[in-house]
Amino acid sequence: MSQELSTLPQAILVQWCLISHTNIGKTSLTRTLLGQDVGDIRDAPHVTDTAEGHTLVQTAEGDVLTLWDTPGFGDSVRLYQRLRQHSNPMGWFLTNLWDRWRDKPFWMSQRAMQAARDSADVVLYLVNAAEDPADAGYLDAEMHLLQWLGKPVVVLLNQTGMPQTTEQQARDLRAWSTALAPYTPMVRNVVALDAFTRSWIHEQRLFQVVQPTIAADKQAGYQRLVQAWESSNQARFEASMQAVANLLVEAAQWSEPIDAPGGALNWNTLKSAISASPSTPDNTPESLAMQRLLKHLQQQDLRTTQTLLQLHQLDGKVAGHIHAQLREYFTIHQPLDSRQMGLWGALTTGAAGGLGADLAAGGLTMGAGALLGALAGAVTFASAAFGINKLRGQAKHQVNLNDEFLDTALHTSLLKYLAIAHFGRGQGTFSESDTPAHWATQVTEQTAPHRQALHALWAQLREAAASTSSDAAQTTTEATEKLQRLLAHIMLSTLQSLYPAPEQLSLDHA
Incomplete structure (x- = not known):
């Protein structure tokens, strides 16, 4: 038994300590990383007044990564001026009894420094990335305070604002790396990790950047912690792509019957459905079927959104927003009634710009929309229609979604995933907002090769839905799995384009 125990990996404790000037966003970042509403968040200095440790990751072997949220540095310039007068500045500062009420900035700073000295394997120092380093008057003083601690420091660019382009982020990294170069080797790296606009890609890079700062005897345990964090991210990502794939499968396969008495078509009704403005509702059977389909998809979209929010540990009640321009995105499939062949043929005889052209321009198809206008007569038209009807295997009028709508639904769903995956918990309840333009551009570019x-x-999903074959369910399952893999590939390519591996900046020569 003792030999078996000796072969078990030794569990380790790694501790990260968040430190910054007051009101830079430590608690917001803590909430985002933990997925929990810890601490108090207000737009005011000295909101956090005690150092709190939280378990960020735990492995099956018992390894633990603790994240410490600390009070912000107060009057750091005055504090630095006081401390530099002493031969043992940190010892003098940490043993003094500072009054919590009469000298709160010094008292708060003492709590932060004490937590870092006693607990930290590495200090994560947050800065306001929206600020020019030259304007951060507290920076030099606080860097000297951290130097007295003797701990490795990784600087996090927080409060970047809206999600940045690659170029914007690179400019910020260069500016801050240059400003922090005088404080090497204490400052080991500079990383973008905003509390609100970071993604799990940023978080994984933070874990990797911190690794060289961890003591050699903790490296094996730290690697297990990294693997546990990455496995959690991967599982959430795969579940997110599965949720989006399920929505798109539902959108592709769902259809609504068109209530047409006796199965006969009324040309005036159909023409009204084609030509009506997308924003003008009507009560034609076609329009009512479209509205039912849209309502169904809105409900499915809402369920998908709630699933994504739960996966990312966010709260929010969001209405599903599917584009309302029905005519542009719907296709009506009409199994043509042989009793109406004379009428349809007469309308299309010798008229390339007749009914067939209207159908094509209106976004409707009879299975051969471009062909209809070129048909020579009623007999030929009737023969062709029967062939189409037989090929499609349709026995009733129905409305479903065309490829263009499904493409748009995919694009919108992936943008929604990005918005949720980037939403910092410290912002409060999730709410939809306009996504950055460069997100939409990247999703479009990464999707195009797979159109x-x-x-x-x-097409495969529609056919499976219409089929009565015993293999239809298996076909749907296989197509769903293939779609999920394709979505994951598109989104990973998008994330890699949005966040390419950062250029290696040497702080010695930044």
């Missing part, structure tokens, strides 16, 4: 494969999947 043909996606359209093949949409």
Whole structure:
């Protein structure tokens, strides 16, 4: 038994300590990383007045990564001026009894320094990235305070504002790396990690950047912690892509019947449905079917959004927003009634710009929309229609979504995923907002090469939904799995484009 115990990996404790000037966002970042509403958040100095440790990661082997949220530095310039007069500045400062009420900045700073000295393997020092380093009058004083601690420091660029382009983020990193170069080797690296606009890509990079600062005897345990964190991120990502894939499968396969008495078509009704403005509702059977389909998809979209919020440990009640321009995105499939062939043929005889052209321009198709306007007569038209009807296997009028709508639903769903995955818990209840333009551009660029494969999947899913074959369910399952893998590939490519591996900046020569 003793030999078996000796072969077990030794559990280790690693501790990160968040330190910054007051009101820079330590508690907001703590909440985001933990996925818990810890501490108090207000736009005021000295909101956090005690050092609190929280378990960030724990492994099956018993390794623990603790994240410390500390009070912000107060009057750090005055504090530095006082401390530099003493031969043992940190010892003098930490043993003094500072009054919590009469000298709160010094008392708060003492709590932060004490937590870092006693607990930290590494100090994570937050700065306001929206601020020019030259304007941060507290920076030099606080760097000297941290130097007296003798701990390795990784600087986090927080409060960056809206999600940044690659170029904007690189400029900030260069500016702060240059400003912090005089404080090497204490400052080991500079990383962008905003409390509100970071993604799990940023978080994983932080874990990797910190690793060289961890003591050699803790390296094996720290690697297990990194793997546990990355496994958690991967599982959440895969579940998110599965939720989006399920929504798109539902969108591709769902159809609504068009209530047409006796199965016969009324040309005036159909023409009204085609030509009506997308913003003008009407009560035609076609329009009512479209509205039912839209309502169903809105409910599914809401469920998907709630799933994504839960996966990312966010709160929020968000209405599902599917584009309301129905005519542009819907396709009506009409199994043509043989009793109406004479009428349809007469309308299309010798008229390339007749009914067929209207159908194509209106976003409707009879299975051969471009062909209808070129048909020579009623007999030929009737023959072609029967062939199409038989090929499609449709026995009733129905409305479903066309490829263009499904492409748009995919694009919108991936943008929604990005918005939720970047939303910092410290912001409060999740709310939808406009996504950055460069997100939409990247999603479009990464999706484009896969358009043909996606359209093949949409067709496969529709066919499976319409089929009565015993293999239909298996076909749907296989198409869903393929769609999920494709979505994951598109989104990972998008994230890699949004956040390429940062250039290696040497702080010695920044």
